[in-house]
Amino acid sequence: MLQELTERILATIAQAQRIPKERITLDSSFEELGIDSMDGVNILFALENEFDITIPDAEAKQIRNVREMVDGVIRLIQEKNAQKNQGAAPV
Amino acid sequence: MNRRVVITGIGVICGIGRNLASFRENLMAGRSGIRPISSTALGDIRFRRGAEVEDYNPAAYFDPRMSDFMDRFAQFAVIAAREATAQAGVVWTTELRENTAIVTGSCVGGQSSEDAGFRDIYHLGRNRVHPLTIPKTMANAGASHISMEFGITGPAYTVSTACSSSAHAIGQAFHMIRSGQVELALAGGSEAPFSYGILKAWEAMRVVSQDTCRPFSKDRTGMILGEGAAMFVLEPFEAALARGAGILGEIVGFGMSSDASHITQPSSEGAARAMRAALRDAEIAPEQVGYVNAHGTGTVANDLTETKAIRDVFGAHTERLPVSSTKSMHGHALGAAGALEASATVLGLHEGMLPPTVNFREADPECALDLIIQKARPAAPEYALSNSFAFGGLNAVLAFKSS
Numbered sequence: 054m055l056q057e058l059t060e061r062i063l064a065t066i067a068q069a070q071r072i073p074k075e076r077i078t079l080d081s082s083f084e085e086l087g088i089d090s091m092d093g094v095n096i097l098f099a100l101e102n103e104f105d106i107t108i109p110d111a112e113a114k115q116i117r118n119v120r121e122m123v124d125g126v127i128r129l130i131q132e133k134n135a136q137k138n139q140g141a142a143p144v
Numbered sequence: 145m146n147r148r149v150v151i152t153g154i155g156v157i158c159g160i161g162r163n164l165a166s167f168r169e170n171l172m173a174g175r176s177g178i179r180p181i182s183s184t185a186l187g188d189i190r191f192r193r194g195a196e197v198e199d200y201n202p203a204a205y206f207d208p209r210m211s212d213f214m215d216r217f218a219q220f221a222v223i224a225a226r227e228a229t230a231q232a233g234v235v236w237t238t239e240l241r242e243n244t245a246i247v248t249g250s251c252v253g254g255q256s257s258e259d260a261g262f263r264d265i266y267h268l269g270r271n272r273v274h275p276l277t278i279p280k281t282m283a284n285a286g287a288s289h290i291s292m293e294f295g296i297t298g299p300a301y302t303v304s305t306a307c308s309s310s311a312h313a314i315g316q317a318f319h320m321i322r323s324g325q326v327e328l329a330l331a332g333g334s335e336a337p338f339s340y341g342i343l344k345a346w347e348a349m350r351v352v353s354q355d356t357c358r359p360f361s362k363d364r365t366g367m368i369l370g371e372g373a374a375m376f377v378l379e380p381f382e383a384a385l386a387r388g389a390g391i392l393g394e395i396v397g398f399g400m401s402s403d404a405s406h407i408t409q410p411s412s413e414g415a416a417r418a419m420r421a422a423l424r425d426a427e428i429a430p431e432q433v434g435y436v437n438a439h440g441t442g443t444v445a446n447d448l449t450e451t452k453a454i455r456d457v458f459g460a461h462t463e464r465l466p467v468s469s470t471k472s473m474h475g476h477a478l479g480a481a482g483a484l485e486a487s488a489t490v491l492g493l494h495e496g497m498l499p500p501t502v503n504f505r506e507a508d509p510e511c512a513l514d515l516i517i518q519k520a521r522p523a524a525p526e527y528a529l530s531n532s533f534a535f536g537g538l539n540a541v542l543a544f545k546s547s
Binding site for chain 2: 089090091094097098110113
């Protein structure tokens with residue numbers, strides 16, 4: 054499940070940056086992928102839309118590589134799901 | 145023909161004052177006009193502060209029949225032009241009206257009117273927009289309304305180079321007077337970007353601070369949007385002298401350049417080229433400059449590259465070169481920024497008091513400049529530069545001489 058999510062995030066980044074998905078790994082640096090600050094903002098926008106999350110500016114500023122981006126997005130998705138499940142009747 | 149060009153009138157309306165006198169007072173007192181945004185409903189927008197014109201009431205300036213035809217940005221342009229021409233004591237004749245130029249700058253023009261119209265059709269499902277949406281939105285509306293206000297029939301146009309717009313506009317008008325193309329010019333810029341759609345677009349860029357504007361301070365968190373207008377009356381030195389007009393300052397140089405590198409990331413080389421071009425145009429040496437009004441947006445991208453550019457151009461003289469960013473008070477008024485900052489620069493030279501950078505808290509080793517911090521600094525430099533650097537990499541620098 055986590056692996057699947059990671060793949061989807063990487064695919065979203067690749068599509069936004071218009072590079073082949075094979076070029077991106079969790080260990081890629083932004084420099085290697087030619088991602089500058091405006092590209093970064095563009096990618097965050099794509100991720101927010103793809104996963105229906107909001108990435109706060111303060112958190113966005115801390116992100117320095119793909120791994121941090123993926124970890125951050127997974128955490129926000131999990132938080133969103135937890136919120137959604139809150140108040141739901143226990144099974 | 146290369147005539148000297150002087151400023152005989154300045155009109156200002158912005159977040160730190162609705163006229164030149166209050167602008168001057170707040171500027172020199174270091175009072176910031178950055179406050180919670182109130183002219184538009186912010187909804188979920190992440191930033192909440194801007195430098196709006198306080199308690200703006202169009203009815204105080206315009207007959208409703210007239211203001212119906214004008215977006216807020218065009219109203220600001222006319223208000224500033226009225227103050228500038230009144231101060232200059234311009235006596236209009238048919239001949240002078242034909243020989244007067246109007247050059248205005250604006251980045252977003254009347255996009256607030258457009259935004260309202262688009263909201264009507266896309267969001268509210270109406271099937272028509274206001275019939276004045278087009279003439280209110282066009283970026284040249286400010287220039288057109290100024291021309292109608294005073295009956296000016298000479299060359300009139302608008303420059304749109306994002307955050308450099310009004311610096312380009314003043315520079316163009318300066319060259320027109322210097323070369324003898326016209327005998328008088330009204331030049332400056334106006335902007336009114338506080339509408340929901342435009343603010344959402346700025347939010348998406350993640351460059352607007354949720355705190356305040358802290359140029360060159362290590363704890364900076366981005367820019368703060370502003371609005372308003374500033375207009376200059378420019379005329380040949382000899383003409384001003386002959387009619388006994390008060391001279392507020394002199395424009396001596398104008399330099400332009402293009403980064404040709406990135407649509408949003410500034411380049412220090414491009415900024416430095418524009419400053420060097422202004423010095424060359426003014427025929428002055430870097431060591432003669434005693435103040436730089438920085439573009440100083442309070443973003444990391446600007447502050448670091450602008451510092452590098454200043455150090456490259458001025459070398460060792462940088463240590464003795466006072467620099468400030470008045471955006472910390474009037475915000476980043478986009479297409480009006482260059483004109484507001486040119487006004488601050490001219491006032492500083494004229495009064496021997498250089499306006500400060502406020503909201504400064506922490507020195508940044510990467511912005512090693514002689515920053516005028518928190519309080520205005522008494523100094524009487526002969527020459528000063530006003531820097532404007534735009535998204536899109538289009539740079540405009542004006543050089544002024546004190547009068």
